[in-house]
Amino acid sequence: MRLKPVLRYKSAVIGIAFLLFLIGVSVYTVITVPFEKAAQLWRAGELTWLDSPRNAVPAWFNLFTSTKLPETIIRDTRDIGPEVVKVVVPAGQNIKILKAELSFDYDYDDFPSEINLFFTSTFNASQPRLTVSWVKPDGAKIVIKELSVGREDRFFISSDAEVVKKLNERVENLLKEKPVSELSVTAALFAVEDASILQPETLKVLKGRYTLLVEGIMFEPTADVDIKLVVYGKVYGWAGTDHLRRDIGIALLWGTPIALLFGVSAAVSIALIQMTIGAVSAWFRGVVDTFMQRIVEVFLVLPFLPVLIMVSTLYKVNIWVILLIVIALSSFGPGVKNYRALFLQLRESPYIEAARSYGAGNLRILLLHLIPRVLPTMIPSVVLSAADFVFLEAALAILGIGDPITPTWGKVIEDAFYAGALFKGQYYWVLLPSALLAATSVSFALIGFTLDKIFNPRLREM
Amino acid sequence: MKIPGWTLFLVRRGLILSATVVVAVYVTIYIANMGGYVDEIVRGEVLLRVSESVRANPAYRGLNETAIRNLIDQLYRNELERLGFNQPFIVRSVNYLWDALSLNLGRALFLSSDSGSRSVRIIIMERLPNTVLLFTTTQLVLFFLGLFSGLYLSRRYGSRLDRVMSLLTPLSSLPGWFYGLFLILIFASVLRVLPYGGMVDIPPPTDRLGYALSVLRHMILPVLSWLTAYFFISSYTRRTFFLIFSSEDYVEVARAKGIPEHLIMRRYILRPTLPPIITDLSLTLIASWTGAIITETVFNWPGVGSLFYVSSVIFDTPVLVGLVVIYAYLLALTVFVLEIVYALLDPRIKVGATRG
Numbered sequence A: 001m002r003l004k005p006v007l008r009y010k011s012a013v014i015g016i017a018f019l020l021f022l023i024g025v026s027v028y029t030v031i032t033v034p035f036e037k038a039a040q041l042w043r044a045g046e047l048t049w050l051d052s053p054r055n056a057v058p059a060w061f062n063l064f065t066s067t068k069l070p071e072t073i074i075r076d077t078r079d080i081g082p083e084v085v086k087v088v089v090p091a092g093q094n095i096k097i098l099k100a101e102l103s104f105d106y107d108y109d110d111f112p113s114e115i116n117l118f119f120t121s122t123f124n125a126s127q128p129r130l131t132v133s134w135v136k137p138d139g140a141k142i143v144i145k146e147l148s149v150g151r152e153d154r155f156f157i158s159s160d161a162e163v164v165k166k167l168n169e170r171v172e173n174l175l176k177e178k179p180v181s182e183l184s185v186t187a188a189l190f191a192v193e194d195a196s197i198l199q200p201e202t203l204k205v206l207k208g209r210y211t212l213l214v215e216g217i218m219f220e221p222t223a224d225v226d227i228k229l230v231v232y233g234k235v236y237g238w239a240g241t242d243h244l245r246r247d248i249g250i251a252l253l254w255g256t257p258i259a260l261l262f263g264v265s266a267a268v269s270i271a272l273i274q275m276t277i278g279a280v281s282a283w284f285r286g287v288v289d290t291f292m293q294r295i296v297e298v299f300l301v302l303p304f305l306p307v308l309i310m311v312s313t314l315y316k317v318n319i320w321v322i323l324l325i326v327i328a329l330s331s332f333g334p335g336v337k338n339y340r341a342l343f344l345q346l347r348e349s350p351y352i353e354a355a356r357s358y359g360a361g362n363l364r365i366l367l368l369h370l371i372p373r374v375l376p377t378m379i380p381s382v383v384l385s386a387a388d389f390v391f392l393e394a395a396l397a398i399l400g401i402g403d404p405i406t407p408t409w410g411k412v413i414e415d416a417f418y419a420g421a422l423f424k425g426q427y428y429w430v431l432l433p434s435a436l437l438a439a440t441s442v443s444f445a446l447i448g449f450t451l452d453k454i455f456n457p458r459l460r461e462m
Numbered sequence B: 001m002k003i004p005g006w007t008l009f010l011v012r013r014g015l016i017l018s019a020t021v022v023v024a025v026y027v028t029i030y031i032a033n034m035g036g037y038v039d040e041i042v043r044g045e046v047l048l049r050v051s052e053s054v055r056a057n058p059a060y061r062g063l064n065e066t067a068i069r070n071l072i073d074q075l076y077r078n079e080l081e082r083l084g085f086n087q088p089f090i091v092r093s094v095n096y097l098w099d100a101l102s103l104n105l106g107r108a109l110f111l112s113s114d115s116g117s118r119s120v121r122i123i124i125m126e127r128l129p130n131t132v133l134l135f136t137t138t139q140l141v142l143f144f145l146g147l148f149s150g151l152y153l154s155r156r157y158g159s160r161l162d163r164v165m166s167l168l169t170p171l172s173s174l175p176g177w178f179y180g181l182f183l184i185l186i187f188a189s190v191l192r193v194l195p196y197g198g199m200v201d202i203p204p205p206t207d208r209l210g211y212a213l214s215v216l217r218h219m220i221l222p223v224l225s226w227l228t229a230y231f232f233i234s235s236y237t238r239r240t241f242f243l244i245f246s247s248e249d250y251v252e253v254a255r256a257k258g259i260p261e262h263l264i265m266r267r268y269i270l271r272p273t274l275p276p277i278i279t280d281l282s283l284t285l286i287a288s289w290t291g292a293i294i295t296e297t298v299f300n301w302p303g304v305g306s307l308f309y310v311s312s313v314i315f316d317t318p319v320l321v322g323l324v325v326i327y328a329y330l331l332a333l334t335v336f337v338l339e340i341v342y343a344l345l346d347p348r349i350k351v352g353a354t355r356g
Helices: A003-007 A010-032 A035-043 A059-063 A161-175 A185-190 A248-284 A286-301 A304-315 A319-330 A335-346 A350-357 A362-398 A409-418 A427-455 B002-032 B034-056 B065-083 B089-101 B120-155 B160-173 B176-190 B208-246 B249-257 B261-288 B293-299 B304-313 B317-345
Strands: A073-076 A084-090 A096-106 A114-122 A129-135 A141-148 A152-155 A208-218 A224-232
Touching: A003 A010, A003 A427, A010 A248, A010 A427, A035 A248, A073 A096, A084 A224, A096 A224, A114 A185, A141 A161, A161 A185, A208 A224, A248 A286, A248 A319, A248 A335, A248 A362, A248 A409, A248 A427, A286 A335, A286 B002, A286 B317, A304 A319, A304 B002, A304 B034, A304 B293, A304 B304, A319 A362, A335 A362, A350 A362, A362 A409, A362 A427, A362 B160, A362 B176, A362 B293, A409 A427, A427 B160, A427 B176, B002 B034, B002 B089, B002 B317, B034 B065, B034 B089, B089 B317, B120 B160, B120 B208, B120 B261, B120 B304, B120 B317, B160 B208, B176 B208, B176 B293, B208 B261, B208 B293, B249 B261, B261 B317, B293 B304, B304 B317
Parallel strands: none
Antiparallel strands: A073 A224, A084 A096, A096 A208, A114 A152, A114 A224, A129 A141, A129 A208
16 A cells, blocks of 8 residues: 555665565575574585585676686496496405596586595405596596595595696606696696697697596405595586685575564664654653663763674674674664654644643553654664664674674675685675675665655655 | 853753763773673783793793792782782772773783884874874765765756766665775776775885875775765765755745845855754764774774774773773763854854753
């Protein structure tokens, strides 16, 4: 019924549409990713995320670039298929011979970011002995390393100094010339091996089918080895990953309900409390009024952020406690003075006099006559201030005093800022959460300004 | 009759304001000490420092364990007494209050100034010029830009420019530091023409002119971020404010009488709007010297805001209380002066007559 005048304003329609979208996202997130799971994933550290690349850009980047960035490729011998072969042949009483081939098609224009191997093996006393080699699409076979593997073992191919040296020597022998700068493992394994490999600017990816070959000997009848190859890409999901390989998408999704809830509940409760204090102050006047006004003045001097910082540093609080502290510190904010002025005018109006004359009590006049009269005029400023509180949460996170557990937009910006994302050109990391923050806040502002025009008709023509 | 009314009013307001300052400073002291919790931190820190220095001292090598313990205990007590920590917190909080109010700011617990001093006064005075340079300048520019563009827009409201400005106002719902992030991204990260943050180049230029130019270059982005963030809203509020005042009945009457437009502007619109404008200006200027914690963090600007931040993170109570007490005094003084100015400027405000 009241919505029609609002919808007359295009800006408000945009604002409402985006807020509805965010509410939809929030509902979806809360239903599909339970909070415990999100918080656990976010705090899990690198072990949980070992299969995702570090600092990968969102996958949709590939739509806008001519060079196609690689996605992450995972091949696991526990998941046998056309591209994964594993054969174990007994040779004698105790010895078994293992041969595993993990192949994949590589059709990207850029090199992978990392390559890791993970081994899971069962044995009693003697470790299996393996030889890892790499077969390029042109048939060239490179022996990367020989190693014995433990029960849960990893081989970080791309950061192994020995492998780097070996591969560089191979290129040097092949072309009778040294590369201008030392080749990285990923480049040496994936590049076309002609003169172009010598210059870092002319490195070209050799496209086609690659195979990782693992041959080995196991020295016990019950021994077994499973191998997982992860060729890390440079794109991941819809939001990319951060320096700890975490999917930023999780934080962006969960940030939505948290930002909305934080902003709206802070704005609404602070406005209601301030209004109530203003009403009580104006209605009772005298000692009550003086006392309340002095408290407001004391709060004017107290530094808001430092107090908030100290309390949350000391008690390591979660985000809802921070919300309570924010509300407590703002209850006697300067807004009280405005509401008081409003109520001072109202209390002299005839209908209040009428109420008093038929013997209405203080509480009745306050709750039934004064406060309902002011409530609608508050709405625009409440909507406008919701935007500020969404940003307050982000600001607290950037100062490093946010909730350490909950993934929020501000947390992502903080991580990006302190990991030097702006310095290293990892813009997606800052831009996505910032865009969400900005859009949320502008939506609130658009709606708020429109409501302001409707509720204060004096401004409408201006 | 008139003069006693004035003095009574001033004395009364002065007393109320002083009481507010005292209470506010005490509350700050209480919060900054976390009701005595910071004592535990300081005691722990002192004990660690004393025992480390004793154990590292070769002169005490020969002593046995009990003797060393006793020595540490003795030194620890001495140190606590030196810091005044042998009294209960309530007693000390009153001492702190008195020291703070008499601007005897004392020594910082953990922080020290760049020149190596522990004196709170020196630490604050070292940061203050940086913040005043950045934020007071920004606020002044912002204030006058907003004032004049508001005035201009209010005289031709409904024009295309006016509509565009109103349309852009929601951009001000994003805070200054947030625009700062984007400006850093564009000008420092992509274009590489301006620095990421800080106040001067490293190493700082040796000649005075080079130094000033370097500081100016570092100021561009923070100033720009605040202007982008707050210019639209401030000119919009000023415009609306002037519009409301220029549709008052007495302005219509003046127009009907045929008074020239510039006189109407000066006498009938600007004069009654002057008190709130002056209040705004003085309060923003006073508030500007406390800096902006987040903007200073984002731009790595060594000002009062980051001092506020660091001192509250590590609970350096004396520094925090020092900052608050200076702000409280300045604020109270400004409010006091403003009330006098109000009474002088606006003849509608009659001191004494309307009270009660």
